[in-house]
Amino acid sequence: NFMLTQPHSVSESPGKTVTISCTRSSGSIANNYVQWYQQRPGSSPTTVIYEDNQRPSGVPDRFSGSIDSSSNSASLTISGLKTEDEADYYCQSYDSSNHVVFGGGTKLTVL
Amino acid sequence: QLQLQESGPGLLKPAETLSLTCTVSGGSISSTRHYWDWIRQPPGKGLEWIGSIFYSGSTYYSPSLKSRVTMSVDTSKHQFSLELTSVTAADTAVYYCARRSAWLDYWGQGTLVTVSS
Numbered sequence: 001n002f003m004l005t006q007p008h009s010v011s012e013s014p015g016k017t018v019t020i021s022c023t024r025s026s027g028s029i030a031n032n033y034v035q036w037y038q039q040r041p042g043s044s045p046t047t048v049i050y051e052d053n054q055r056p057s058g059v060p061d062r063f064s065g066s067i068d069s070s071s072n073s074a075s076l077t078i079s080g081l082k083t084e085d086e087a088d089y090y091c092q093s094y095d096s097s098n099h100v101v102f103g104g105g106t107k108l109t110v111l
Numbered sequence: 112q113l114q115l116q117e118s119g120p121g122l123l124k125p126a127e128t129l130s131l132t133c134t135v136s137g138g139s140i141s142s143t144r145h146y147w148d149w150i151r152q153p154p155g156k157g158l159e160w161i162g163s164i165f166y167s168g169s170t171y172y173s174p175s176l177k178s179r180v181t182m183s184v185d186t187s188k189h190q191f192s193l194e195l196t197s198v199t200a201a202d203t204a205v206y207y208c209a210r211r212s213a214w215l216d217y218w219g220q221g222t223l224v225t226v227s228s
Contacts, residue, residue, distance in 0.1 A: 001174065033213060033214075035213075035214040035215070037215070039158075044207060044218040044219065044220055044221055045207075045215070046218075047214055047216060050213060050214040050216075051213055090157065090158055092214070092215070097171065098163075098171055099171055099173065100148065100150075100160035100211070100215075101160070102150075102158045102160060103157075105158065
């Protein structure tokens with residue numbers, strides 16, 4: 001099986017752009033779609049990106065996703081940061097047996 | 112609007128069996144396009160996938176929990192369930208149920224289960 005590794009925390013100022021990485025330990029990142037979930041304190045996670053780079057309706061276009069085969073990683077980029085974006089972010093993918101795999105999560109601080 | 116609601120005991124003693132039910136409303140649990148998942152989150156920690164069940168009863172379990180997990184579905188009651196045997200303090204977590212198509216698109220609010228003697 002594989003692991004998805006995220007930075008423990010990132011911080012940036014309002015209005016700036018931040019990128020959170022998610023590196024797959026084995027197997028190609030392109031083999032299985034990557035999703036990104038936002039979890040605010042005390043709330044259930046919500047999807048901000050699915051299938052590598054698709055935004056659910058209602059998610060602002062400040063959120064974008066991509067994958068990079070050279071680094072075997074996925075990235076979530078949030079531009080025009082707002083204080084409301086402060087949350088934990090989790091990447092998620094699948095293994096070959098249709099098992100869900102989560103990254104460890106990244107705490108985003110907007111200060 | 113689809114809604115999921117977890118229910119079950121909030122406090123267990125070590126070695127007991129955790130039993131939770133997720134009730135689905137506003138949509139069909141018999142969908143051929145969706146799985147029904149359980150995910151947990153220990154206090155202050157990240158998300159951990161427990162397993163999935165299809166309306167037909169087919170299941171997928173996390174390898175790390177497989178020996179202790181059983182999931183079932185009751186389409187007539189619009190419910191699916193989780194059993195986790197021989198719990199320890201390490202099983203203390205918020206347990207979420209969720210619907211999954213290509214991604215986890217609807218989540219319950221979560222229920223805290225504490226294991227303590």
